[in-house]
Amino acid sequence: MEDIKKQQIVNALRNYCERYESQAKASNSLKNVSAATVSQMLNGKWELIKDEMWRNVAAQIGYKDEKWNAVATRDFTTLSRILEDVQENALVMAVTGDAGSGKTFALKQYTNAHKQTYLLCCNEYWNRKAFLNELMQAMGRDAAGLSVNEMMLDAVRYLKMQEAPLLILDEADKLSDKVLYFFISLYNALEGECGLLMVATSHLELRIRKGVKANRKGYNEIWSRVGRKCVTLKGVSAADITAVCEANGVTDPRDIDIVINDSESDLRRVRRKIHAILKGKEATK
Numbered sequence: 001m002e003d004i005k006k007q008q009i010v011n012a013l014r015n016y017c018e019r020y021e022s023q024a025k026a027s028n029s030l031k032n033v034s035a036a037t038v039s040q041m042l043n044g045k046w047e048l049i050k051d052e053m054w055r056n057v058a059a060q061i062g063y064k065d066e067k068w069n070a071v072a073t074r075d076f077t078t079l080s081r082i083l084e085d086v087q088e089n090a091l092v093m094a095v096t097g098d099a100g101s102g103k104t105f106a107l108k109q110y111t112n113a114h115k116q117t118y119l120l121c122c123n124e125y126w127n128r129k130a131f132l133n134e135l136m137q138a139m140g141r142d143a144a145g146l147s148v149n150e151m152m153l154d155a156v157r158y159l160k161m162q163e164a165p166l167l168i169l170d171e172a173d174k175l176s177d178k179v180l181y182f183f184i185s186l187y188n189a190l191e192g193e194c195g196l197l198m199v200a201t202s203h204l205e206l207r208i209r210k211g212v213k214a215n216r217k218g219y220n221e222i223w224s225r226v227g228r229k230c231v232t233l234k235g236v237s238a239a240d241i242t243a244v245c246e247a248n249g250v251t252d253p254r255d256i257d258i259v260i261n262d263s264e265s266d267l268r269r270v271r272r273k274i275h276a277i278l279k280g281k282e283a284t285k
Contacts, residue, residue, distance in 0.1 A: 001051045005065055009054055010041055012063040017042070019115045025140030030060050062112050068271070069247040070105065073240040075233040079106040079199075082231065086195035087117065087166035092187055094172075094198040094226040096205055097233030100266030103199055107170050116165040124174040131179045135167070152182075156189045166195040173200035173207060181218045187225045198226065205230040236265040250274050 017026040017038070027035035033056065040049060041057065058064075072080075075097060083106075086093055097103050104121070111119040118138040126134070132151040136143035139158055143151050159165045167186070169175070187196060198204065208230075211219030238260050244267070245256045255277050263270045 001054050003046075006041075006046060006054060008065070009058045009061075009063050010044075012061050013038065013041055013057060015112070016061040019112070019117070020140050022140075028140040028142060029137055030057065031137065033057055033060070062108055070109075071240065071243045071247050073102055073243070073267075074237060075101050075103070075235065075240075076106045076109075078233060079103065080110055083107075083110045083114075083117075083166070083168075083197065086197050087114065087164050088195075090164070090190075090192050090195050092191075092196045092225050092227075094200075094204065094230040095233065096200055096202045096230045098235050098265065099201055100268045101233060101235055102267050103233070104170055107168055107199060111168065114166070116162045117168070118166065119168045119170060122169055122171045122174045122179075124176070126175065126179055128179055128182060131175075131182060152185065156186070159190055159194045162194075164195070165193075166197070169196075169198045171200055172198040173204035177216075177218065180222060184218060184221050184225065202230075202232070236263070236267055236270070240267075241265075241270055244270055245274060248274050248278075250277055 017023050020026040020029065023038065023042075024035055027033065027038040030038070033053070037049060037053060037057075040046065079095065079097075082093065082095060085091060095103075107119055111117045118135065120131075120134050120138060123130075129148050129151075132148060132155065133143050135155050136146075136151055139155065141154060141158060143154075146154065159167070169183070172180075172183075183196070183198070186194075190196070208219055208223050212223050241260050241263055242256050245251070245259055250256060250259065259270055259273045259277070262273050
């Protein structure tokens with residue numbers, strides 16, 4: 001790996017560390033990365049660090065070496081404002097939006113730019129211990145040897161010590177019922193002291209509403225705690241797609257129309273189509 005790329009990763013790592021109270025806590029938040037490795041990277045002692053470790057760190061801190069210009073779409077702007085409101089006022093909310101609308105990108109960008117903000121990308125295979133392990137790691141806390149109860153107490157205690165902390169559960173609809181119940185426990189322990197935001201597709205709202213209607217355990221409490229509504233994002237507009245195209249080298253109105261018509265309002269599909277158009281133009285030169 002070239003030194004210039006390593007320096008870019010180091011710059012991103014330094015910004016990442018600034019989000020935490022200490023370099024040690026930032027190191028603890030990274031999987032399979034020792035505090036010594038982080039220190040060596042930051043201090044220019046790169047000789048013994050393998051390329052695989054550089055790539056590992058880059059992936060975890062959100063650094064990407066790619067020629068792609070992101071655009072602040074209307075949903076990006078809306079979600080950023082919601083995040084600010086939830087964090088500043090210790091609110092509890094749920095936001096839903098279509099797949100491919102850029103939700104996760106917006107969450108990562110906000111998290112990278114704000115201290116005391118912890119983003120969990122949820123998985124369907126998580127149990128309560130896995131959930132808390134992820135939360136502890138995101139906060140830079142050492143969970144080794146701790147029981148579920150001890151991790152919960154430590155996480156709540158640590159969040160209460162901070163000024164305006166924010167916990168974000170991305171793809172929250174993937175969580176099992178048992179783990180979703182943790183949302184209730186967190187709310188009860190942190191009400192008024194920590195912002196909590198669940199983000200998912202519309203499946204989350206359908207699931208909660210069905211659970212409430214069927215009187216399933218915990219669902220009415222969850223629904224109540226998010227204010228009995230989910231904020232629904234508007235989705236990717238033609239103006240958003242046009243801006244993305246123009247920011248990434250596709251400026252011919254005919255090409256932009258092709259991208260819009262092909263995209264199905266999915267930014268992942270937009271990106272693929274832009275790549276195909278640019279590749280096609282390159283081949284004809």
